[in-house]
Amino acid sequence: MAGIVRIDDDVIDTGYFIRTLKLGGQFEGLVEQMVRDRLTVLAARRQGLAPAPAEVQERADQFRRIQGLHRAADMNHYLDALGVSLDEFEAFVTDGLLLEKMLAQVCSERAVEQYFKLNSPKFDSVEISHIVLDSEGKAKEMMAALADDPESFGEMVSEHSVGEAREHGGAIGRVPRGALRPDLEARIFNAGAGDLLGPFPSPDRTLFEIFAVNAKHPATLDEDTALEIRRLLREEWLAARAQEHIIEACPPGR
Template identity: 30%
Template sequence: MDNAPLIALRINHKTLTLKQLLQRLRIDASLAAISRCKDDLTIECWAESLGLTADTAALQTAVTRFRRANGLLTSAQASQWLTNHGMELEDLASLFRPQVLKESIAQHLVSDDEVKRYFLECAHQYDRAEISTIATDEYGIAQELLFRVEEGSDFHALAREYSSDAETAKSGGYAGLIGRADLSPEMAAAVFNATKGSLLGPFEQRRKYNLVLVEALYPAELSEEIAVDIRQQIFQYKLEDYQRTLNIQEEVWRLGEG
């Protein structure tokens, strides 16, 4: 009798068994997506080729974070959860190993100079503005409110009274921090080329006519948070390039054959 585990995915000599796939599915369906599984096995292959191993402390931190997020605060709770999901502690750790390895590979292969060059090329993506808005259903009303603000009426008071955007009207139209991608191209160009205190519009967006008050502008700076985001983006490009060099067999689609 053949007791060999059924293979769901094979990349070079690395495999993901059907049991492991089902374990992922029981925890979170997104973990069982074939694209996620392919990325995880690719990372395992890549780390091995680079001679990198998962840092034990980082792996333990990831497991501990998961336990806290799922209320598994005691050994008994964790043990029962593992039993319910048909898993051992090592099975759980293996889920987080690719993420830990991913961070190690990114640090190893993505240089600070690459991060800086990417930022200089794409800094506008990280610009932020603080705005307030008034949304109306008719252009004429928006134009009238524009004139009233220009004549000295309080923008925020008018937003509370006239704006049809329920989410922002109560706060005087305050929409908070936004990026270019949050606005239409026309609105983004106007807002990010304006100065603090500028009144702009009306702009048509999603069948509404919008007035925008620019409360503050925050040109992008290469903060630690942005550097981490950029490093991960560059890593993803490199991962996709590396993945194309591998022998990938998606056995999961053939498990029901025969």
């Protein structure tokens, strides 16, 4: 088994290195990322994407500048120390450019806009507060009291709510669609600003929750939403590419 580093007569070989990554919980994530990158590069090649020689040269020059390798001899010594050939380095640079080109196509501005157009409700959010009470009777009485005086919500939280709901006047803050329990989400997102909803029992019916919808925020294609859409596009695209290949772990020793 190939050695990686030697400390006196003690050699850290590739087997020890891989075992350490596995036992330390790092191996699976590293392999997953490598698989994702390789799927992307394979798809780019299949589509005939190819960086121009000038692009490869510019990216290689950028790599050298970052590493402080200002002469050709310095670069050669650097690669020799890593045990990497010039051809392997060029393949590494080319694959990196292919990955970028493929993902730029998958997550293009047009693709983001189209995804948002078809899925905009997914990115709605609401601002809500809650009161948590320890009996259904108290919760029903509270609903009646708040119906007469909704402005007293924060005061009622401070005086009557149990647990952490007392903090910040019961404010939960801005919540995106998908973050709430399924039995709450439809009711809350279909409510109007200023509405009171509840009481909703906990699964064991020991607590009862009342929600106030403070504000509604229909989805807008802002920077944060675009970032999330790019993530979703990338994940959906990678899942589809994974179905096109046989992906399996290699037996030890291969």
